[in-house]
Amino acid sequence: MERVVIVTGANSGIGLALCERLLTENSQIRLCLACRNMQRAEAARSALLTSHTGACVDLLHLDVGSVRSVLTAAKEVKTRYRKIDFLYLNAGIMPNPQVDIRAFIKGLFSRNVINMFATAEGLLTQQDHLNSDGLQEVFATNLFGHFLMIRELEPLLCQAGHTSRVVWTSSSNARRSAFDIEDMQHRNGTEPYSSSKYASDMLSLALNRQKNSQGLFSSVICPGLVMTNLTYGILPSFFWTLIMPIMWLIRIFTNTFTLTPYNGAEALHWLFLQAPESLDPRAKYHSLTSGLGTNYTEPQRMDIDEEMSEALYKKLLKLETVVRRKLSEENADNKAYQQYLNETE
Numbered sequence: 053m054e055r056v057v058i059v060t061g062a063n064s065g066i067g068l069a070l071c072e073r074l075l076t077e078n079s080q081i082r083l084c085l086a087c088r089n090m091q092r093a094e095a096a097r098s099a100l101l102t103s104h105t106g107a108c109v110d111l112l113h114l115d116v117g118s119v120r121s122v123l124t125a126a127k128e129v130k131t132r133y134r135k136i137d138f139l140y141l142n143a144g145i146m147p148n149p150q151v152d153i154r155a156f157i158k159g160l161f162s163r164n165v166i167n168m169f170a171t172a173e174g175l176l177t178q179q180d181h182l183n184s185d186g187l188q189e190v191f192a193t194n195l196f197g198h199f200l201m202i203r204e205l206e207p208l209l210c211q212a213g214h215t216s217r218v219v220w221t222s223s224s225n226a227r228r229s230a231f232d233i234e235d236m237q238h239r240n241g242t243e244p245y246s247s248s249k250y251a252s253d254m255l256s257l258a259l260n261r262q263k264n265s266q267g268l269f270s271s272v273i274c275p276g277l278v279m280t281n282l283t284y285g286i287l288p289s290f291f292w293t294l295i296m297p298i299m300w301l302i303r304i305f306t307n308t309f310t311l312t313p314y315n316g317a318e319a320l321h322w323l324f325l326q327a328p329e330s331l332d333p334r335a336k337y338h339s340l341t342s343g344l345g346t347n348y349t350e351p352q353r354m355d356i357d358e359e360m361s362e363a364l365y366k367k368l369l370k371l372e373t374v375v376r377r378k379l380s381e382e383n384a385d386n387k388a389y390q391q392y393l394n395e396t397e
């Protein structure tokens with residue numbers, strides 16, 4: 053039977069590579085590219101159809117960082133499909149990244165050097181800001197918009213006799229010490245990316261506890277260090293190209309330098325082939341590439357405590373209520389204003 057697969061952030065990088073791999077290595081898939089930029093989404097769709105003539109590739113407009121857009125997109129999904137087999141929550145941002153050069157040089161001469169290259173611990177900070185919904189942009193995009201999407205799509209994801217999967221593209225940059233449950237949006241820190249990815253790891257665990265009995269299973273992956281628009285925002289692409297031989301060399305010591313979107317999508321595709329019952333809800337599945345270029349997936353236990361993941365889940369539900377209330381008030385205001393305009397005309 054045809055499997056419905058939705059991928060957020062599918063118009064470039066790891067998301068697009070996943071789509072390419074899904075179509076190449078599996079038949080009977082109905083793929084839905086859920087994207088913010090529809091011009092790039094059209095281009096991605098054309099590229100996929102050129103290499104896979106006759107494939108079923110749909111487009112869906114989704115700005116995962118906007119509450120209104122998520123609700124509209126979810127409504128559209130519910131009219132188009134009767135079930136969802138896989139929902140890949142892949143869209144993500146890292147705005148205005150800054151590398152701490154001193155920490156990098158110090159790290160090069162420390163015993164922690166391999167870990168530094170794999171996780172960027174202590175190296176990266178970002179500048180975040182409030183979006184038009186009044187939420188921190190990184191939190192809204194990397195976590196909350198996806199959470200809201202799952203909540204809206206629950207009727208399709210939690211169906212009797214059917215198993216659905218959600219897969220989060222997390223990161224090895226996710227770090228417990230960057231996350232504060234009293235400041236889940238990371239308003240007060242300088243590592244919103246790390247915080248949002250740690251939150252997605254916790255949310256995945258909470259979702260498994262809450263929803264496995266209803267047929268919904270959640271997993272998290274790390275794609276490794278991949279050359280995409282996201283990494284070109286950290287250092288310019290010509291610089292990455294220049295140091296590519298060094299990166300291949302580093303790959304001999306850390307298999308986390310997957311480098312290409314195809315390699316980075318390894319764990320995402322591997323999960324597609326696994327039975328959900330065989331997966332560990334506490335594991336992060338890493339895409340890895342050996343020095344010789346062989347791809348494989350390996351689980352690593354996440355540093356998460358159940359109580360905090362449950363607390364996060366509850367806080368997200370509360371925020372969802374607040375956000376929905378605000379939206380319906382705005383809608384009522386708009387309606388009243390429109391009526392006033394009509395009457396005064």
Ligand SMILES: NC(=O)C1=CN([C@@H]2O[C@H](COP(=O)(O)OP(=O)(O)OC[C@H]3O[C@@H](n4cnc5c(N)ncnc54)[C@H](OP(=O)(O)O)[C@@H]3O)[C@@H](O)[C@H]2O)C=CC1
Pocket residue numbers: 060061062063064065066067086087088089092114115116117118142143144145193221222223224274275276277278279280281282283
């Ligand atoms: N590259 C790397 O080394 C690593 C990446 N990751 C994660 O992988 C995921 C994919 O990133 P990657 O492929 O590297 O980078 P890209 O920038 O190539 O891809 C990011 C995708 O997310 C989309 N996106 C961003 N914001 C929104 C939004 N508000 N609504 C809808 N779509 C949005 C982008 O679309 P648009 O065209 O609209 O901008 C784009 O398609 C991210 O979650 C990232 O955090 C994790 C670890 C390492």
Ligand SMILES: CC(C)CCC[C@@H](C)[C@H]1CC[C@H]2C3=CC[C@H]4[C@H](C)C(=O)CC[C@]4(C)[C@H]3CC[C@]12C
Pocket residue numbers: 151156168169170171172175176222223224225274276277283286287295298299
């Ligand atoms: C000689 C070069 C390799 C120098 C590059 C230094 C830094 C700019 C990069 C070193 C480690 C990189 C990263 C590691 C982990 C990634 C993580 C998994 C992710 O989610 C996003 C990107 C990374 C943080 C990435 C960013 C660049 C480095 C800090």
